[in-house]
Amino acid sequence: MADVTGTTTDTGTRYDFGGDEFVYVEISPEMSLPAHFASLAITRRLREEALPGVEEICPSNASYMVRVDPDRIDPRDLVRELQRIEAEVGSAASEDPDFVVDTRIVDVPIMFADPWTHEVLMRFRDRHQDPSGTDLDYGARINGYDSAESFIAALAGAPYLVTMMGFVPGLPWCFQLVPRERQVEVPKYVRPRTETPERAFGFGGAFAVIYPVKGAGGYQLFGSAPAPIFDGAQEQPDFADEDSVVFFRHGDLIRFRRIDQAEYDDVRGQVEARRWRYRTRPVRFSPSRWLADPDGTNAALVGELDR
């Protein structure tokens, strides 16, 4: 085999090449907020530095990826630059009180145990770990909750951070801002479904997602969002104002708020009238402060939405 094994720095970060056009950097094989904060700090600095040959910067959960133009910078030289930036800001991201992210918190209504995902998940029971129940029952049991109700309360009980965007346009990977022992983790389906409803709220590994469009999918199905997160024609005011076809941005904070069918129908009505707007508030997020006091920081962040 040709030796193209990437280099690993003493922090454990792994650098490797995705062909001639991509550099892949894995901060950690496991998901953790400190790993994500390092990825966030490095990719922000990289964007500020605007190095020639850096074509696209894709932050992700515990890693990030750069699309490089190798005609302008040798990918090996780029790796050296990335290692320099890592040394400057990577590990400090979780400790330095001056590292803060100016972002926004978004209120995202979710109807858990909704009829639409229920209908689909019941049709694909043969592809699931536990054909006898629902995805919510299964998720509750393997995470040690005594009922689907208490499991839903935990899912909606603390905010999430958008730690990666992609898969398809506009899909946010959301990591819940709770200490490790309270984090939900579920496997993906044994075999992926060929169908997932548009706007389904799913969970796989340690991540919650909303599916922007209908399609295949392997995440556990827990609910449905009434409001769009992808709007190809930019018909809703949020999308038109931002001139964007996707709503979420990397680094957004999200409160998934449990709603009933009446509120679901009300939001759908606003969407159909093309006057739906998400409730958002600007917030300053401090990783070091969150790590020192998760629950207090969460209460302050979510409090902004209810002011």
Added chain:
Amino acid sequence: MSVLVRDPGLETTVQDTGRLGHYAIGFPPSGALDSYAYHVGNALVGNAPGAAALEAVYLGPTLEFTTDTVVAVTGAEIPVTLDGEPVPTWESVAVRAGQTLAFGQLAGGARPYVAVAGGIDVPPYYGSRSTYTLVGIGGFGGRALAEGDELPLGDAAVDPRAGRRVDEADIPEHPTTAELRLLVGLHSYRLTPDSLERFTSTPWKVTPDANRVGYRYRGAELEFVPREQPFGAGSDPANVTDCGYPVGSVQVPGGVEPIVLLQDAVTGGGYATLGTVVSVDRDRLAQTKTGDHTRFVPVDLDEALTIRRDRAGRLDRVRRSLA
């Protein structure tokens, strides 16, 4: 100034160099899969690089022109006729208003490209005219062409002229066993050494599940190194914590069906990636079809960069010879 689609073929789409710059929010690049054939087609008809052309697969479209113009068919080896009379490929051809371009049966490769002087003038979407059918954007109505579509033509051809021809030596061959060079890496450590060896020694067969999103192959079983899965990755041994996927990267969900991700693929996910096909060889891949065989040949970064430079030099030379 338009082209009427009399028969769309199997799946013909408008493509250009792709929608770059939005990978981080989940937009794959789209764009012509066989970039060499696409670029040479534009050079033949006197278009500036980047004009939109048509990409067909297996079955070519039947196209009627409403205006006098110049066209060129490149890519797959396939007979082409104008009003029933054979015309050459890899050569620019004059077309008169009312004439019909049609295709015969594919003889080699998989994807013919049709370049038209002025380019296909559909509105750009996020900076590109390329079709991305998954979410229905770009190209003609965000979808593959259908019978009765009328494609607008641009008027920006730099120097349209019939009779330009590509040298025989610069026309790629389409062997039924393609060699795709790749950089091994990313999460290749997840496969056992035996399996990694098997990956590069197996002649993989292209399955029917082979399209612009990706190509799936069968031919051997690969095994993952057993481990306790890291937090966040999910329980399957093929899973890693969700991350970005390079275009051209190879994953093996379940260990039985390697998938090479192409220009319309998902931009990230939770499957271990064992390497990435070098960008130039996506052209070769695009000209393979179901039932063909493919070998993956490991190269290092220096070789990958040399392959890239050689291709750029060749394309420059071909463009100069046609100018």
